[in-house]
Amino acid sequence: MNDLVQSAAAQLESAVPWEAEALAAVGDAAGRPLFVSDPARAPSLAASGAYVTSFFGARFAPGDAALSNDPFVGASHVTDFTLVRRCERGTAFVRMRLPDIGGFEFGGLAPQSFDTWGEGARFPALLVAIRGEPRTEGLDLVALNSRTPKLLRRGVAAMEEAAGRLAQAIDAGTEQDDEPLRAAAATAAAALAALRPGTYAAEAQVDSPPGADSPLVKVALEIGDNRTRLSFAGSSPQIEAPLNSPPAHTLDCCLSALAATVPGFPLAPGALDALDIDPGAGTITGAEPPAITGLAPYHTARAIHRALGTALRAAGAPASADPDWWETSGMAAYERRVDPATLRLRGERAATLRELEKEGIA
Amino acid sequence: MTLLRQDLITAEIIRNSLETVCQELSATVENTALSPIFTLNHDYSCGVFYWGGDEVQLLARDFAVPVHIFASLDSVNTVLAAFADDINEHDVFLVTDPYMGGTHCPDWTIIKPVPVEPDTVFFPCVRGHVNDVGGPVPGNYNVNAREVWQEGFRIPPIRIIERGERVEDLWETILANTRLPADVRGDLLAMVGACGVGERRIRELASKYGAAALKQSVDYVVSYSETRLRAEIREWPDGVYTHTELLDHDFAGNRDVPIRITLEVSGDEVSVDFAGSSGQMSGFVNSPRGNTLSQVFTAITALCPDIPINSGFFRPITVHLPELSIVNPEPPAPVGHCTLVPGTTIIDAVMKACEQVAPRLVGTAACDMNSARAFGVNSSTGRYWVGSDLSATPMSAGGAFGTDGWGAWAATFCALRLPPLEMFEVYYPYEYLLNEYARDTAAPGQWRGAPAVHYRRRHRDHMRCTIYNASFKYPLAGYAGGHRGAGNYWVIREGDPDELKVTESCYAEPLPEGSLLFAQSGAGGGWGDSLARDPQAVLDDWLDELVSLEAARRDYGVVIDAERRAVDAAATAEERSRRAAA
Numbered sequence: 019m020n021d022l023v024q025s026a027a028a029q030l031e032s033a034v035p036w037e038a039e040a041l042a043a044v045g046d047a048a049g050r051p052l053f054v055s056d057p058a059r060a061p062s063l064a065a066s067g068a069y070v071t072s073f074f075g076a077r078f079a080p081g082d083a084a085l086s087n088d089p090f091v092g093a094s095h096v097t098d099f100t101l102v103r104r105c106e107r108g109t110a111f112v113r114m115r116l117p118d119i120g121g122f123e124f125g126g127l128a129p130q131s132f133d134t135w136g137e138g139a140r141f142p143a144l145l146v147a148i149r150g151e152p153r154t155e156g157l158d159l160v161a162l163n164s165r166t167p168k169l170l171r172r173g174v175a176a177m178e179e180a181a182g183r184l185a186q187a188i189d190a191g192t193e194q195d196d197e198p199l200r201a202a203a204a205t206a207a208a209a210l211a212a213l214r215p216g217t218y219a220a221e222a223q224v225d226s227p228p229g230a231d232s233p234l235v236k237v238a239l240e241i242g243d244n245r246t247r248l249s250f251a252g253s254s255p256q257i258e259a260p261l262n263s264p265p266a267h268t269l270d271c272c273l274s275a276l277a278a279t280v281p282g283f284p285l286a287p288g289a290l291d292a293l294d295i296d297p298g299a300g301t302i303t304g305a306e307p308p309a310i311t312g313l314a315p316y317h318t319a320r321a322i323h324r325a326l327g328t329a330l331r332a333a334g335a336p337a338s339a340d341p342d343w344w345e346t347s348g349m350a351a352y353e354r355r356v357d358p359a360t361l362r363l364r365g366e367r368a369a370t371l372r373e374l375e376k377e378g379i380a
Numbered sequence: 381m382t383l384l385r386q387d388l389i390t391a392e393i394i395r396n397s398l399e400t401v402c403q404e405l406s407a408t409v410e411n412t413a414l415s416p417i418f419t420l421n422h423d424y425s426c427g428v429f430y431w432g433g434d435e436v437q438l439l440a441r442d443f444a445v446p447v448h449i450f451a452s453l454d455s456v457n458t459v460l461a462a463f464a465d466d467i468n469e470h471d472v473f474l475v476t477d478p479y480m481g482g483t484h485c486p487d488w489t490i491i492k493p494v495p496v497e498p499d500t501v502f503f504p505c506v507r508g509h510v511n512d513v514g515g516p517v518p519g520n521y522n523v524n525a526r527e528v529w530q531e532g533f534r535i536p537p538i539r540i541i542e543r544g545e546r547v548e549d550l551w552e553t554i555l556a557n558t559r560l561p562a563d564v565r566g567d568l569l570a571m572v573g574a575c576g577v578g579e580r581r582i583r584e585l586a587s588k589y590g591a592a593a594l595k596q597s598v599d600y601v602v603s604y605s606e607t608r609l610r611a612e613i614r615e616w617p618d619g620v621y622t623h624t625e626l627l628d629h630d631f632a633g634n635r636d637v638p639i640r641i642t643l644e645v646s647g648d649e650v651s652v653d654f655a656g657s658s659g660q661m662s663g664f665v666n667s668p669r670g671n672t673l674s675q676v677f678t679a680i681t682a683l684c685p686d687i688p689i690n691s692g693f694f695r696p697i698t699v700h701l702p703e704l705s706i707v708n709p710e711p712p713a714p715v716g717h718c719t720l721v722p723g724t725t726i727i728d729a730v731m732k733a734c735e736q737v738a739p740r741l742v743g744t745a746a747c748d749m750n751s752a753r754a755f756g757v758n759s760s761t762g763r764y765w766v767g768s769d770l771s772a773t774p775m776s777a778g779g780a781f782g783t784d785g786w787g788a789w790a791a792t793f794c795a796l797r798l799p800p801l802e803m804f805e806v807y808y809p810y811e812y813l814l815n816e817y818a819r820d821t822a823a824p825g826q827w828r829g830a831p832a833v834h835y836r837r838r839h840r841d842h843m844r845c846t847i848y849n850a851s852f853k854y855p856l857a858g859y860a861g862g863h864r865g866a867g868n869y870w871v872i873r874e875g876d877p878d879e880l881k882v883t884e885s886c887y888a889e890p891l892p893e894g895s896l897l898f899a900q901s902g903a904g905g906g907w908g909d910s911l912a913r914d915p916q917a918v919l920d921d922w923l924d925e926l927v928s929l930e931a932a933r934r935d936y937g938v939v940i941d942a943e944r945r946a947v948d949a950a951a952t953a954e955e956r957s958r959r960a961a962a
Contacts, residue, residue, distance in 0.1 A: 073548075073549070073552065074549070084549070088556060120515070120529035120530075120533075120534075121515070121516060121529065121530070122516040122530055128516065131516060132516075132517075132518065132888070133518075133559070135514040135515055135516065135533075135557065135559065136515070136516040136517075139514065139533055139557055140514075140553075140556040140557055141553055141556070142552050142553065142556050143549055143552060144549050144550075144552075144553050145549050155538050155539065155550075156549075156550075158536050159535065159536060159538060159550075159553065162477060162534045162535070162536050163529065163533060163534050164529075165527070165529055165712070308559065
């Protein structure tokens with residue numbers, strides 16, 4: 019299955035002429051991803067899956083496919099679309115970044131926004147296929163709210179195709195069960211057990227855009243005999259700047275930071291089940307609607323990694339553990355996407371996408 | 381179309397019944413909606429449309445804002461085009477997109493098809509202004525918009541109720557795209573519920589009179605209005621009449637934006653051509669087709685107030701809209717302010733052209749053009765709010781032949797209401813200090829316009845405010861020699877060191893707790909030569925403190941003896957003679 023999702027993600031990425039940050043996953047019938055092409059995003063994908071499957075409940079039938087881009091139910095940002103497709107023996111997931119979904123600015127990075135609606139339209143769970151048949155009404159609604167409706171339709175078509183292939187593969191096999199999740203949690207618990215019991219606190223300042231407040235990410239790490247707890251409840255309150263990390267995105271950051279810092283901690287779906295994490299409702303790390311989220315995957319993610327890395331090293335994680343994981347991975351994506359002077363989508367990137375839309379790519 | 385006497389009576393009963401249906405729809409919305417913009421401002425309209433196998437027709441409306449209900453014709457057409465072969469009993473549709481029969485993003489149209497026979501379908505319909513539909517700016521009036529996506533969530537025709545069941549994921553999506561989901565959910569349910577009431581009443585009518593009689597009657601009702609308007613137009617002198625009105629600005633730096641009308645009366649038909657009007661603009665003053673047509677129809681219906689308004693009324697009127705123009709833009713041009721700007725300028729331009737045709741019928745049918753939206757969190761309740769306070773925009777009426785401008789909305793927003801300010805003080809952290817006619821602001825004329833209103837409020841919380849003002853440079857027009865109305869402007873943070881006078885716009889300006897907001901809201905123009913105004917009427921205005929002694933003399937040539945509280949007839953005659961000779 020791991021090979022399958024890697025291949026699906028690669029195919030999805032190559033199916034569209036923009037950097038899509040494509041993701042593919044195979045999940046169980048409850049909508050939990052079990053095998054994810056980029057496990058660092060498994061927690062947020064799980065949040066999207068959980069929302070979609072619980073929203074539709076028993077009505078979510080094989081062949082149904084729903085789009086979700088709501089930052090507060092799994093997406094990191096409004097241009098981050100997940101397609102969840104129910105199949106007979108599990109759930110197929112694909113996720114990609116679509117070029118635009120309205121709002122103030124092309125590409126959804128709108129630092130002048132008051133709230134999430136300034137960054138673009140929200141679709142918590144919208145059916146785009148019913149029993150395998152396209153539901154044009156749903157896709158028309160999404161496309162009308164994009165400056166690049168042709169690219170959006172192209173992207174969604176690629177997602178449906180990829181999800182369809184995954185669904186076929188899932189249904190050709192046996193019922194997916196949650197064994198991979200349990201295994202990852204057990205491995206993670208063992209890795210955490212090697213840390214020194216105690217309570218550790220750390221903080222990191224979010225590198226803010228000029229003129230914005232510089233909020234703090236604060237983490238309290240409690241390693242007990244039976245359970246590890248992480249709390250971000252002391253972090254700064256969410257602010258009117260695009261730095262707010264929704265809870266699911268914070269969990270993504272936690273997973274990647276733990277995996278990069280704690281020896282043996284698996285970068286895998288289910289690993290976070292080994293500990294309790296409180297993102298801190300209403301804070302910069304547990305943002306609630308209508309917070310603006312556009313730059314959280316960069317600025318705030320970096321601070322979460324720094325704070326958590328510091329706390330973990332204080333608890334005995336090796337000092338040599340990769341403290342620059344975020345510097346090398348996250349910031350590279352940031353630099354490709356964001357114009358540091360304006361904090362909007364890079365002009366050349368926007369121009370290319372507009373040109374592609376104008377040409378009406380086939 | 382002629383009918384037997386008993387059929388004529390049936391047709392008239394059915395016409396009145398359909399208008400009563402609209403009243404009932406309206407009452408249902410008013411009594412069940414949640415937002416003050418519905419329950420207090422009545423910023424919604426109800427109508428019954430009809431498809432008899434040919435074109436969709438407006439049959440009846442009541443308590444309706446013309447720009448809502450006339451443009452809804454396009455909305456019904458859009459739904460039919462999208463779902464023609466896929467409409468079930470008890471479906472309900474929603475469409476909001478400005479380029480799909482809408483006007484601006486917050487105007488939502490709910491349509492419920494009620495098939496009586498396969499080729500006889502009625503459509504109870506409610507169009508209402510929803511208080512917030514997402515997008516970058518709370519309340520959706522984005523003075524910085526350069527594209528329609530910057531104005532709110534766009535909704536193409538969608539089926540929100542299928543066979544009587546709510547389509548949950550569409551509702552979820554709709555409500556995820558408003559800052560006020562609880563209120564909007566209530567308003568949407570009210571609109572849907574009203575259409576359900578409409579369905580019941582239409583079925584009762586069909587059951588009572590039979591489908592054939594119903595069809596015959598509505599055909600007659602529509603043709604009756606057409607016949608009446610054609611008869612009226614025949615009284616008008618054939619000819620070509622032109623007029624150009626100017627918008628102050630387009631909120632994007634362009635000023636003196638023309639709306640040019642060429643109106644041709646020929647026999648029993650009128651054509652209105654917008655050639656020569658501005659191209660589509662950068663700012664949010666573009667008027668989609670449905671909005672422009674509605675404004676034209678509004679002006680002409682105001683000329684003929686005793687003809688029943690339905691699609692028959694529109695048939696003798698042909699409108700030519702240049703493509704890519706301010707009156708017929710293409711996506712993604714922003715349109716957010718279109719119902720007011722250029723809507724009211726369009727009405728004024730048509731009216732001014734008609735002034736040359738039928739001067740005694742014309743007058744201000746357009747609306748004042750100063751508006752603002754504020755938003756914040758109410759510290760008393762903890763609730764986020766977006767204020768749709770219309771109290772600073774109320775008195776749009778101008779003078780007309782035989783009557784002064786009155787203290788109410790003009791034709792274009794005739795169904796809107798002024799809320800009790802006390803209720804708004806409950807809803808929003810406002811404290812009203814002033815809301816009254818201002819002396820020497822009524823547009824002079826033989827019949828003067830309504831005076832401007834001066835409005836002041838204090839803020840009980842910190843909030844932010846966006847103002848989108850027009851009609852400062854070019855106030856509403858006067859007619860037959862009457863003067864233009866007073867201009868509009870605002871003063872924010874009045875009396876504070878950072879006080880700011882706003883004649884065009886401001887964006888999300890902070891209004892601290894305790895700060896003051898002042899507005900002057902000018903009204904419509906005067907009608908006729910002000911020197912011909914009855915001196916007694918000028919005296920009455922002085923006694924009512926609407927005109928000063930100086931203005932009585934300056935604007936009307938009337939000399940008032942303040943001590944005797946009477947007109948000095950001799951001095952007035954002398955003053956008017958002198959002015960006439962000058």
